[in-house]
Amino acid sequence: MNQKITIVFAAALVAGCTGQVPDAKSEGDKLMQVSRDWAQAAASRDIEKTLSYWADDATVISAGDMPPIKGKQAIRQMVEGSFKSPGFAISWAPQSAEVSKAGDMGYLIEDTKISFNDSTGKTITRNYKGVTIWKKQADGSWKDVVDMLSPLPEQK
Incomplete structure (x- = not known):
């Protein structure tokens, strides 16, 4: 009887393992x-395409004293x-990627550059390290x- 249980258990285990393991690289x-x-969508200022890369419940955490921005509608406003x-x-460029063994989660380390005008109209450019979780x-x-x-x- 124990041998039958072992065979049934082994068969069920093999049947459950037929899914392919994702290639992390x-x-x-x-x-x-x-x-x-x-990054190309953002550089072109295509709002809808830029927004399409965030999940509906995404969170954006910016540098400084700004509170986290949560959800697609709040991200749209930003x-x-x-x-x-x-x-x-x-603009940004990914530098490295890690993906879970299950292939369902991953993160990127990215170099980001943001430019904006200060109150006098002078363009300020800042560099950041970014982490995105996917x-x-x-x-x-x-x-x-x-x-x-x-x-x-800041570089001087």
Whole structure:
């Protein structure tokens, strides 16, 4: 009897393990390309395309004393306001990617540059290190769920 239970258990275990293990490097490369595509959308000031990369419940944590921005509607207001600001420009490039063994979560380390005009109209450019945390969606796409920037020391 014990042998039958063992065989049934082993068969069920094998049947449950038929899913493929994701290739973390390949998924990381895909995630880095998604970030590059997103940067292009932001550089072109395409609001809808820029917003499409965030999950509906995403959180953006900015440097400084600003509170976290939570949810797509609040993020929309931030993006629209930024794109309307004179001198505003943003660009970034992913530097490294890590993807979970299950292939459903990942994060990127990114270099980010943001420019804006100060109160006198002079353009100020700041550099940041960014971390974005991504979740794979049911359709296979990646969505940013947490976006965080940390300012780098100003170069003189």
